[in-house]
Amino acid sequence: MASSAFARCLPRHCRRPHRVHLFNSIQHTHAFPRPRLLTTSKPVNSTVPPLPPPHASNSSSTNGLRLPLLAAALAALAAGGALWIAPRSLYTESLALTRHGEKGGKKDDMLSLFSKHSNKGREEHEINSVPAQRPRFKRSEISTHTSKAAGGIWIIHNNGVYDITDFVDVHPGGERILLAAGRSIDPFWSVFTIHQTPETKELLEQYRIGDVEPPRDAIEAAENAAAEERDRDALKDLFKFDPKRDPELITHAAYPCNAEAPARALVDAPITPTEKFFVRNHLPVPDIDTTTYRLAVQGPGIPDGVALSLEDLKKLPKKTVTVTLQCAGNRRKDMHDVKPTKGLQWSQGAISTATWGGVLLRDVLKQAGYNTPPSTTTTLPDDDQAISHVQFHGTEGYGASIPFHKAISAQGDVLLAYEMNGEPLPADHGAPIRVVVPGYVAARSVKWVDRITLSDEESWSHWQRKDYKGFSPSTEMPCEEDYENAKSIQELPVQSAVLLPAKGQNVTLTEQGEMVCKGYAVSGGGREVVRVDVSADGGRTWTTATLKPAATDARPGRQWAWSHWDAKIPVSSTIKGKEVEIVCKAVDDSYNSQPEKMEGIWNMRGVLSTAWHRVTVKVAGAEGEGKEVEGR
């Protein structure tokens, strides 16, 4: 079934029997196990117990979004693993296996299970086999196929027509896939980019029944255009709960919203104004009723599992922490400019800082019944081998995890926040509750969190297992084994950027013949930035910048917020009228420093783009031409 190119990439582990748990939650009512969280291949010997109701008052939930997230699960299948994509009866069977801790069946058994239920047309449509003549269907005909009753559920992808009737029930993202019924799925995939993998397309190809008939005349072409317009409208409908946003945010993608903070809002501002705080949403903003909201907390340390209301949470001691959140893709554009990467072209504004108010995760775990082992001198909480990760699930479908030692440490300061800069948390930033993991990549600070699971393994979400990982510069297209071997990004490396002057700006020197520069610097893991070097000659000579005081609530080893810096670099008057390259680089208190060039840290996803920041500006001539640097 796998193409030969793909087969070459097959990792060893994929030749062992594995299952894909598409359903790591069990509905309270034991109703049809609608998939709730995108997962990827997961060994059978999981110790995670069944879940309590995530929203106790709303078990049939129209509250959370059910998202069409195919890719990772399908990828695992395509890569030779087995997939638990099972309707009710099968699911019960699989669950029983899992519950009793059996090692599961052989790979072939798994595959046969899969074949029986969702492998329609597999023999007919071998991958990479192109029939000499495929049936052609008019758009008008395709558009009528929106249900079983209507003769099946068809979708369009590129120029192909696919009958996914039998797949809908087992789609990991649930029935949201029906939004594309009778239509092109491509606009949806342009949003839910998680599907844009060779593996997903390969699997879809098995359901191909023909091609789209090209329009024969202008009228048909117009009809097709109108249909495409309707598709776009349907897409926008997914985002109806997204809030209005500050127009100064620099939007890289509107659906879902990905917008960076303007440099002007970051300069000299230890705390980013809430409305300018960068927005990085992976999925539509969900609509959550705070009165029925419940946070499920579960896992081996919490035998019964609990569901906490907002009021329950707010009864715990309130804690505020000033934390900088930075996207793993911050400054991707700088890396992309050296060699193309895959992802949104963030400049240096996918980073912001807020003072978050909420409750400590460790308090919540305690409240939920997790017993911190007595603080003896020899037994430590994180010596507990049964729990090594804390998984977070967001209502909108996102998921991630952090190491348990971070969550439970008295020095970890992991927060479940309900306030941002003294105000209630806004919808865009995870209301009513989001996780804030200080010192970690923002991708672990899960918004709209509704479930917390203690586990002996990382989250099985795409974003934990298939994204937000770093690779060698020579790994141009990671295969399954590469993903498995790569460490999830958690703590971030040291980073800095010039905010002022901007690239290409005309800069006037001070009367003393100095170049004025301002920027930020930050490191992960609570490490403090101890020095920023700035150069106005491309890195040949350096001026040590002045570091502004860090966040006032910081403790030694817990410097969760960035530092702002400024520098006046003495330059020769001979550079007037010329282009100069301003460079900055930071050093943290572990004396980690930024690498000089992007080439050595390049990775195909363009994450961890932390090489020296370089900004080319033009120095105004002796006549004073050009715009003066704003001297705030």
Next chain:
Amino acid sequence: MASSAFARCLPRHCRRPHRVHLFNSIQHTHAFPRPRLLTTSKPVNSTVPPLPPPHASNSSSTNGLRLPLLAAALAALAAGGALWIAPRSLYTESLALTRHGEKGGKKDDMLSLFSKHSNKGREEHEINSVPAQRPRFKRSEISTHTSKAAGGIWIIHNNGVYDITDFVDVHPGGERILLAAGRSIDPFWSVFTIHQTPETKELLEQYRIGDVEPPRDAIEAAENAAAEERDRDALKDLFKFDPKRDPELITHAAYPCNAEAPARALVDAPITPTEKFFVRNHLPVPDIDTTTYRLAVQGPGIPDGVALSLEDLKKLPKKTVTVTLQCAGNRRKDMHDVKPTKGLQWSQGAISTATWGGVLLRDVLKQAGYNTPPSTTTTLPDDDQAISHVQFHGTEGYGASIPFHKAISAQGDVLLAYEMNGEPLPADHGAPIRVVVPGYVAARSVKWVDRITLSDEESWSHWQRKDYKGFSPSTEMPCEEDYENAKSIQELPVQSAVLLPAKGQNVTLTEQGEMVCKGYAVSGGGREVVRVDVSADGGRTWTTATLKPAATDARPGRQWAWSHWDAKIPVSSTIKGKEVEIVCKAVDDSYNSQPEKMEGIWNMRGVLSTAWHRVTVKVAGAEGEGKEVEGR
């Protein structure tokens, strides 16, 4: 008093009144307060209480060494600060001031105190003023001036003669300076390199009484040579307690011993054999009687101070931790080769790993009476503002400190070790007790520790305040202010090195046409190495190395030991007979990576030399010439 060049470097803080506490310990008997620990300028508002006897049974101590460590204290004076170099009466006065928390006198008062007692000849010998004709003294005459009774204590430095009679009593290193009486002090300073600063030489110049008379004939020349030989013997006498060492250690300095582990002993060895463990001694190995040995523990959290015997310590729960110790100067030679640095030319062997057995520092603090605040959810031990550092004092005179949060953290694993690889700790590695600070630069793992002080400030030792700090590449000669602003090296950045093949080696490819490489990688702060990239083309293409399993006792976030790696790099057969550059670079679990070049991290001390490791080798020709890589 300061030269104009020096004055330019004067930091702002030195224009404020300061004192130098040369005596941060008070002898139990209140006998003459012989200086015990090299200190540098320290503000008066210290909260450190008086010390208990460091060796309770041996308060007049001939046990520990009293070392001639002038430089830092003198430097502070030379830099415009004031110096508490005071005989008994004066000391009592200064102590009273400190005790009552007064801000101390004005700078001028401090200077006048100093002048009264130890500033002989100051007016006569202004710095940088060269008298037209200085008296000349024969070596034979100088050699008779070894005591007050003999007409004064004279020493030789370069070609100068100095009468230090009045200085001996206030020498921070104690009476050990008398070893140089009547002789050249230069051989001693070649060992105690701490003195080799412009400030020390400047201060000494105030005591100059003349020049050495050149030998007039062969007989006098021979006599001088014999005298120099005796000086060298006297020097060696300081090291009479240094143990015999493994001849395979690569010795960079014999007195004190600085010797790196041979690459052969490090390849593929997760634990370094004890006798091959690198030795980095700052001073002579002390002779310690374990029956009278006491560890003093004191500070604000421990009102009364205690003195613990070896037996007391061994009664606490025993803990073993596998920890890699790395010298801050490891790989200095690589940095030095790019641009000269100051220090021993370590290659990649100033690093080793042992399994240390001992007791947790936090247990010892508890035993000493320090009450860990109750582990409530809002109050953390390191929120205690009165204690932010833990200072360690070594019997031989060395000193250093670590942040309190590291010492007290349940995840810190800071050990007071009495075993190394299952055997009693050897003399060279700090017997009977040394500190082992996992994840930190080895310079904080103080050997022969005899005093632990909780404090609100870092150790005032030279090695905490004036060494083991990182500077910008543009800081070619750090001034006082630079030292003050620079952060002490604690956690180390990510590092890696090729151990095999060696530089310049003739390498034979495998039958499959691969280059076999082996090495180590390590990071600080408990961060695990997650990837090592190796290149056989200078860094254009990379092969991901295979990481060997890390130490078995490691916990998440507490990876204190290095990882070994090996790689088989596919290379073109066209490189046979040519030189190739092997490069390795590591990435830790914070995704910090090594910088590409030394230039961006160059610093005058050559510490933190962590750029990509490059090893040029010659590939054996098709005829199979050259030595094969040892395939262990």
